[in-house]
Amino acid sequence: MEMVLEKQVKALSERTLRRLPRYIEILKRLKSEKIEFASSNMIADELGLDSIQVRKDLAATGVIGKPKLGFAIDELIFGIKHTLNWDNQTDAFLVGAGSLGSAILGYKTFSDHGLNIIAAFENEPSKVGEIINHITVLPIEKLSDMAYRMKVHIGVITVPADEAQKVADMMIEGGIKAIWNFAPVHLKVPDFVIVENAQLSHSLGVLTHKLAESLK
Amino acid sequence: MEMVLEKQVKALSERTLRRLPRYIEILKRLKSEKIEFASSNMIADELGLDSIQVRKDLAATGVIGKPKLGFAIDELIFGIKHTLNWDNQTDAFLVGAGSLGSAILGYKTFSDHGLNIIAAFENEPSKVGEIINHITVLPIEKLSDMAYRMKVHIGVITVPADEAQKVADMMIEGGIKAIWNFAPVHLKVPDFVIVENAQLSHSLGVLTHKLAESLK
DNA sequence: TTTTTATCGATATAAATATATCGATAAAAT
DNA sequence: ATTTTATCGATATATTTATATCGATAAAAA
Numbered sequence: 001m002e003m004v005l006e007k008q009v010k011a012l013s014e015r016t017l018r019r020l021p022r023y024i025e026i027l028k029r030l031k032s033e034k035i036e037f038a039s040s041n042m043i044a045d046e047l048g049l050d051s052i053q054v055r056k057d058l059a060a061t062g063v064i065g066k067p068k069l070g071f072a073i074d075e076l077i078f079g080i081k082h083t084l085n086w087d088n089q090t091d092a093f094l095v096g097a098g099s100l101g102s103a104i105l106g107y108k109t110f111s112d113h114g115l116n117i118i119a120a121f122e123n124e125p126s127k128v129g130e131i132i133n134h135i136t137v138l139p140i141e142k143l144s145d146m147a148y149r150m151k152v153h154i155g156v157i158t159v160p161a162d163e164a165q166k167v168a169d170m171m172i173e174g175g176i177k178a179i180w181n182f183a184p185v186h187l188k189v190p191d192f193v194i195v196e197n198a199q200l201s202h203s204l205g206v207l208t209h210k211l212a213e214s215l216k
Numbered sequence: 217m218e219m220v221l222e223k224q225v226k227a228l229s230e231r232t233l234r235r236l237p238r239y240i241e242i243l244k245r246l247k248s249e250k251i252e253f254a255s256s257n258m259i260a261d262e263l264g265l266d267s268i269q270v271r272k273d274l275a276a277t278g279v280i281g282k283p284k285l286g287f288a289i290d291e292l293i294f295g296i297k298h299t300l301n302w303d304n305q306t307d308a309f310l311v312g313a314g315s316l317g318s319a320i321l322g323y324k325t326f327s328d329h330g331l332n333i334i335a336a337f338e339n340e341p342s343k344v345g346e347i348i349n350h351i352t353v354l355p356i357e358k359l360s361d362m363a364y365r366m367k368v369h370i371g372v373i374t375v376p377a378d379e380a381q382k383v384a385d386m387m388i389e390g391g392i393k394a395i396w397n398f399a400p401v402h403l404k405v406p407d408f409v410i411v412e413n414a415q416l417s418h419s420l421g422v423l424t425h426k427l428a429e430s431l432k
Numbered sequence: 433t434t435t436t437t438a439t440c441g442a443t444a445t446a447a448a449t450a451t452a453t454c455g456a457t458a459a460a461a462t
Numbered sequence: 463a464t465t466t467t468a469t470c471g472a473t474a475t476a477t478t479t480a481t482a483t484c485g486a487t488a489a490a491a492a
Binding site: 013015016050052053056066067068069 | 448449450451452456457458459460
């Protein structure tokens with residue numbers, strides 16, 4: 001088979017991707033102060049980063065700055081959102097309507113972040129039928145079939161550790177392509193499925209370690 | 217069981233720190249299967265990592281492996297927990313008893329991760345006095361003073377964005393040394409204060425971007 | 433006991449990421 | 463209109479992180 005070379009879109013590193021939402025935060029604040037242009041230096045200062053790094057990150061969004069002025073804020077916010085695909089909403093299912101799951105269902109702001117949770121699923125019969133933030137909790141048995149029929153591409157897992165792999169398998173069976181995993185387990189999935197882990201313990205470990213070091 | 221841990225030779229990178237909890241997860245599972253030794257290869261395979269990287273990460277904990285056998289699982293779990301300071305519990309205050317705050321208060325497992333949340337605080341008078349998972353919700357006004365008197369070193373922020381900086385300031389006034397920040401804002405704090413950000417949007421951005429790329 | 437083997441851990445190399453340098457540019461000042 | 467200035471963005475360098483190589487070692491097999 002012959003390789004077709006497309007114009008190489010500058011690949012974004014994961015670290016850059018994680019900084020982009022922070023830039024949006026700063027830019028929105030500057031915008032609310034009626035500022036129209038932001039330089040890489042302003043942004044870097046606000047976040048305690050290096051301005052060269054900010055410029056490099058922003059270069060990956062394709063937005064072009066102006067000498068002496070910096071970046072047009074509106075355009076830059078738009079460009080970052082586009083890069084993150086936050087200017088579209090992708091339908092998602094959430095499984096596990098416990099306290100964390102409910103908290104996530106309660107967030108209205110995910111729609112600004114490209115995520116549209118349209119249904120929740122549960123094992124526990126007593127929770128089925130509940131409505132959380134206008135989202136109905138359905139029985140887990142329906143997950144695969146509904147995901148397939150509704151062409152849902154994102155799954156959010158907020159079940160306990162010992163149920164997570166099973167839930168992931170059901171999601172994949174239903175054609176889900178990306179999993180946002182809050183359960184403290186490593187999910188085994190086929191190569192074509194994207195898993196983004198959001199375990200609180202990972203971040204907590206960094207905190208407790210650094211604190212202990214600093215108190216030495 | 218006696219365990220002598222070598223003094224830590226090298227500073228741990230943040231990326232290593234974030235992998236350590238994942239090793240614990242695998243090791244506990246292997247242990248539950250009555251396995252006593254784990255090689256770097258076994259661990260790496262389970263997590264889809266490189267065995268050399270696992271060995272390097274584990275070297276940073278000071279635990280020594282045995283040729284042909286690998287690492288003694290009990291000793292290794294202990295060593296990793298020690299490195300993360302998860303063998304001690306540090307008292308913490310949480311501010312913001314909304315849905316995410318309540319979810320965090322509900323986690324019983326944080327005590328296995330070095331965190332002991334002993335009180336929660338709120339702005340909203342209607343929430344003050346509530347008891348969530350045996351933890352009382354107190355008025356925010358008491359935060360600084362109580363933190364100082366009780367020598368609390370960790371603060372967890374789960375308030376909305378526009379209140380977070382104010383809460384951080386109060387925490388620092390009360391002598392808190394490390395902040396686990398879930399609010400979507402960059403906190404400005406003195407150098408001696410550690411901030412670990414746990415914003416969901418950062419992780420979500422990686423997911424939505426990768427999914428969009430994969431569907432191209 | 434001797435040999436074979438799997439795995440460690442030290443050192444070396446490669447890749448990714450961050451930081452520095454500097455000419456080009458357009459806005460603002462002169 | 464000309465000069466000065468701040469900032470960009472391309473390229474170069476440094477640093478950090480990940481991966482490869484290989485001798486040393488202790489367990490298991492012969």
